[in-house]
Amino acid sequence: EVLDEDARTGLSVEALKKAILNNLFYVQGKYPEIATRNDYYMSLAYAVRDRLLQRWVASVKQYLEGRHRIVSYLSAEYLLGPHLANNLINLGIFKEVEQATQELGINLQWLLDKEVEPGLGNGGLGRLAACYMDSLAALEVPAIGYGIRYQFGIFEQEIRDGWQVEDTDNWLRRGNPWEIARRELNYEVKLGGYVQHYMDRDGKFRSNWIPELTVKGVAYDTPIVGYKVNTTNTLRLWKSEAPKSFDFQSFNSGDYNNAVNQKIICENISKVLYPNDETLSGKILRLQQQYFFVSCSLQDMIGIHLRQGEKIEDFNVTFAVQLNDTHPAIAIAEMMRLLVDEYDLEWVDAWRVTTRSFAYTNHTLLPEALETWDLELFGSVLPRHLELIYEINRRFLDEVTIKVYGNHNKINSLSIIGEGPRKYIKMANLACAGSFAINGVAALHTELLKSTVLKDWYALYPEKFSNKTNGVTPRRWLVLSNPKLTSLISGKIGESWIKHLEELKRLEAFADDPEFQKAWMDVKYEMKKTLAKKILNRTGIKVNPDSLFDVHVKRIHEYKRQHLNILHVIALYNRIKKNPSLEIVPRTFIFAGKAAPGYRMAKLIIKLINSVGEIVNNDPDVMDRLKVVFFPNYNVSNAQVIYPAADLSVQISTAGKEASGTGNMKLSMNGAITIGTLDGANVEIREAVGEENFFLFGLTAEEVAKKKNEGYNPYSYYLENEELKLAIDQIASGYFSHLDDKIFKDLVDNLLYHDPFLVLADFASYVASQEQAAEAFKDKKSWAKMSILNTARMGKFSSDRSIREYCDEIWKVKSVPVHLNG
Ligand code: 26Y
Numbered sequence: 001e002v003l004d005e006d007a008r009t010g011l012s013v014e015a016l017k018k019a020i021l022n023n024l025f026y027v028q029g030k031y032p033e034i035a036t037r038n039d040y041y042m043s044l045a046y047a048v049r050d051r052l053l054q055r056w057v058a059s060v061k062q063y064l065e066g067r068h069r070i071v072s073y074l075s076a077e078y079l080l081g082p083h084l085a086n087n088l089i090n091l092g093i094f095k096e097v098e099q100a101t102q103e104l105g106i107n108l109q110w111l112l113d114k115e116v117e118p119g120l121g122n123g124g125l126g127r128l129a130a131c132y133m134d135s136l137a138a139l140e141v142p143a144i145g146y147g148i149r150y151q152f153g154i155f156e157q158e159i160r161d162g163w164q165v166e167d168t169d170n171w172l173r174r175g176n177p178w179e180i181a182r183r184e185l186n187y188e189v190k191l192g193g194y195v196q197h198y199m200d201r202d203g204k205f206r207s208n209w210i211p212e213l214t215v216k217g218v219a220y221d222t223p224i225v226g227y228k229v230n231t232t233n234t235l236r237l238w239k240s241e242a243p244k245s246f247d248f249q250s251f252n253s254g255d256y257n258n259a260v261n262q263k264i265i266c267e268n269i270s271k272v273l274y275p276n277d278e279t280l281s282g283k284i285l286r287l288q289q290q291y292f293f294v295s296c297s298l299q300d301m302i303g304i305h306l307r308q309g310e311k312i313e314d315f316n317v318t319f320a321v322q323l324n325d326t327h328p329a330i331a332i333a334e335m336m337r338l339l340v341d342e343y344d345l346e347w348v349d350a351w352r353v354t355t356r357s358f359a360y361t362n363h364t365l366l367p368e369a370l371e372t373w374d375l376e377l378f379g380s381v382l383p384r385h386l387e388l389i390y391e392i393n394r395r396f397l398d399e400v401t402i403k404v405y406g407n408h409n410k411i412n413s414l415s416i417i418g419e420g421p422r423k424y425i426k427m428a429n430l431a432c433a434g435s436f437a438i439n440g441v442a443a444l445h446t447e448l449l450k451s452t453v454l455k456d457w458y459a460l461y462p463e464k465f466s467n468k469t470n471g472v473t474p475r476r477w478l479v480l481s482n483p484k485l486t487s488l489i490s491g492k493i494g495e496s497w498i499k500h501l502e503e504l505k506r507l508e509a510f511a512d513d514p515e516f517q518k519a520w521m522d523v524k525y526e527m528k529k530t531l532a533k534k535i536l537n538r539t540g541i542k543v544n545p546d547s548l549f550d551v552h553v554k555r556i557h558e559y560k561r562q563h564l565n566i567l568h569v570i571a572l573y574n575r576i577k578k579n580p581s582l583e584i585v586p587r588t589f590i591f592a593g594k595a596a597p598g599y600r601m602a603k604l605i606i607k608l609i610n611s612v613g614e615i616v617n618n619d620p621d622v623m624d625r626l627k628v629v630f631f632p633n634y635n636v637s638n639a640q641v642i643y644p645a646a647d648l649s650v651q652i653s654t655a656g657k658e659a660s661g662t663g664n665m666k667l668s669m670n671g672a673i674t675i676g677t678l679d680g681a682n683v684e685i686r687e688a689v690g691e692e693n694f695f696l697f698g699l700t701a702e703e704v705a706k707k708k709n710e711g712y713n714p715y716s717y718y719l720e721n722e723e724l725k726l727a728i729d730q731i732a733s734g735y736f737s738h739l740d741d742k743i744f745k746d747l748v749d750n751l752l753y754h755d756p757f758l759v760l761a762d763f764a765s766y767v768a769s770q771e772q773a774a775e776a777f778k779d780k781k782s783w784a785k786m787s788i789l790n791t792a793r794m795g796k797f798s799s800d801r802s803i804r805e806y807c808d809e810i811w812k813v814k815s816v817p818v819h820l821n822g
């Protein structure tokens with residue numbers, strides 16, 4: 001070989017040292033004395049990437065040569081988090097690199113902290129895609145993740161004067177050592193314009209889409225290596241650019257400004273991630289983003305399929321395409337366009353291939369989060385797809401009209417096109433019509449889908465529906481985030497739990513062992529001290545690691561009810577004010593999460609948390625028994641520090657609103673005990689850990705629905721509960737806001753007169769459940785046992801289990817072990 005094998009692939013400390021120094025010289029152009037921290041970070045990252053490349057090339061080669069079936073995961077978001085530490089763990093070289101860097105006189109943690117994380121997602125849905133990519137590789141499943149290479153990911157959050165302030169996330173500013181730009185791999189994507197219809201020489205009707213604009217998508221690939229296997233899959237993200245052709249056109253016609261403008265319009269498509277989750281904004285650019293990445297991805301898949309010498313009709317044999325919510329659902333119409341317009345298939349043949357290729361995961365029950373597009377707007381961006389959707393809908397409704405005996409309500413609800421003052425496209429219906437499988441993300445969620453939002457679909461096609469409860473990767477969320485707990489666990493039961501999380505069960509045998517309990521709680525204490533330091537550093541607030549860490553971290557949303565939590569804080573504060581010598585379990589309330597920039601109520605909730613914190617934290621009567629912290633800029637890196645330090649995991653969404661939740665799993669896995677409603681995956685977590693190891697409160701989904709039907713009156717709860725009344729009166733009167741009685745008015749009025757998420761109805765039950773939690777926390781031994789049992793019983797919530805279910809029951813795809821040099 002011409003390659004210096006060892007420096008590129010060797011895993012020994014010596015080889016790694018040599019590789020780092022080599023890269024420092026040949027990649028960064030530096031020598032040790034003048035190298036910056038970033039130079040060292042880059043040198044190490046490239047050393048790691050070299051080791052991935054060997055596995056990556058072998059994986060691709062093997063998939064193609066063996067003509068193996070491939071999973072294609074389509075997601076508008078991937079919330080990856082930092083790569084370096086994760087890759088070290090999955091390659092099994094963390095210790096070696098730690099030593100290599102140490103011998104070079106640098107601290108590994110110092111380099112790890114340098115990495116700017118790719119925040120290409122909003123929250124749960126994007127992070128799920130990242131966990132699934134990790135598990136697909138760990139399970140040696142051939143897979144490609146397709147998405148958008150946003151130049152700016154989720155905004156960075158700062159807190160100024162208690163308010164959220166957004167800053168752009170310029171994550172690429174120092175370069176990205178983990179991606180390889182494949183300039184030669186690019187596709188054209190049409191946008192706007194109109195469609196011409198004509199008959200060709202053979203008498204066949206044809207459509208010719210004359211676009212207003214053509215953009216080019218360039219592939220940027222990131223290797224995703226599996227835990228201690230060779231399998232290294234590809235995450236392929238598309239960057240939008242101007243195609244070469246047109247700036248010459250305008251340039252030649254003398255319109256230089258227009259040429260530059262067009263170039264900017266093209267580049268804008270992959271410029272920025274929309275920071276809204278759960279509420280849509282109907283923006284043209286977002287539809288363009290969705291279509292852009294879907295079209296590039298399908299063209300790419302078809303290319304891969306055909307290059308293997310296969311027939312276009314067999315596309316669905318090569319690929320199983322998973323739609324991560326409706327964001328990529330336009331793929332169904334695009335697939336029809338490609339097959340019918342470009343590959344000349346007959347409609348029925350094209351529809352057969354399409355409906356055997358796609359499967360759809362739903363992530364929400366909130367009506368305001370179900371994607372729809374104004375039909376006119378849609379037609380202005382995708383004129384040909386509008387025609388195709390009309391045709392899909394016409395044929396589909398013809399078929400179902402017979403089945404539902406002309407029931408017009410049902411036909412309306414199933415129609416892909418909605419009628420109202422304006423017509424609109426219902427993306428969930430397009431996804432259901434064009435997919436062979438439909439799944440929810442937790443047992444309760446799937447049941448509610450079948451009985452509410454997708455009821456009519458379930459009646460027609462019960463065999464398409466299944467549940468796939470979410471999971472999270474234990475590599476990032478335990479091994480990487482909590483190395484001390486990992487060693488403690490492995491010291492008792494070995495290391496195989498990292499790949500087979502069900503084996504954590506074996507910890508149950510030590511749940512009553514006083515020595516193990518002590519070691520367990522010692523780790524928790526260490527992690528609380530680490531977090532306390534970070535909190536002091538980021539917020540200036542000093543917190544006591546002996547206090548109960550009550551952790552509520554997730555996007556800020558009314559349905560997630562951060563305001564219910566803060567009402568409880570105020571109630572405890574008032575108890576102390578009333579009786580300053582009150583014996584009370586000291587608590588630290590830790591909040592973190594971003595609010596969508598345009599979501600007024602969510603931003604007001606952040607301000608309220610900080611305002612209450614300012615009063616509570618500085619009131620001498622409190623004597624440090626209560627602390628309220630808003631940890632700014634919640635992201636993957638910060639989550640990795642927060643989860644291991646949590647005592648209580650706050651999962652208090654209104655029952656029936658949180659599809660699954662995944663933070664709940666990560667916290668419980670790290671030994672936090674959940675206080676929660678019977679919502680999403682909480683239900684299954686409680687089943688798994690045992691009801692005695694879970695603090696349950698609140699109305700059930702059924703009771704919530706019933707109460708709303710009967711006409712819910714929040715004001716009566718306010719009048720009946722003294723603590724609640726006092727807390728709300730204080731917020732309203734400006735007690736927490738320097739006597740400003742206007743600032744929280746909208747929030748208070750909303751609670752008193754609307755309360756769409758039943759905060760007031762659940763308040764008393766929440767306070768009572770929190771009292772039980774505090775009582776339980778006093779008994780250190782029994783708390784330790786509960787904590788151990790939470791971790792021990794979280795096996796089900798590994799994303800490996802989820803991915804196995806998808807593979808077996810939906811994708812019908814098998815593992816392909818990858819061999820090096822062979
Ligand atoms: C339509 C657009 C505005 C939009 C963008 C992002 C809509 C929704 C989203 C993100 C949704 C999301 O993150 N949903 C969460 O998915 C998780 C993974 O399944 C669930 O655990 C969680 O309950 C759900 O809220």
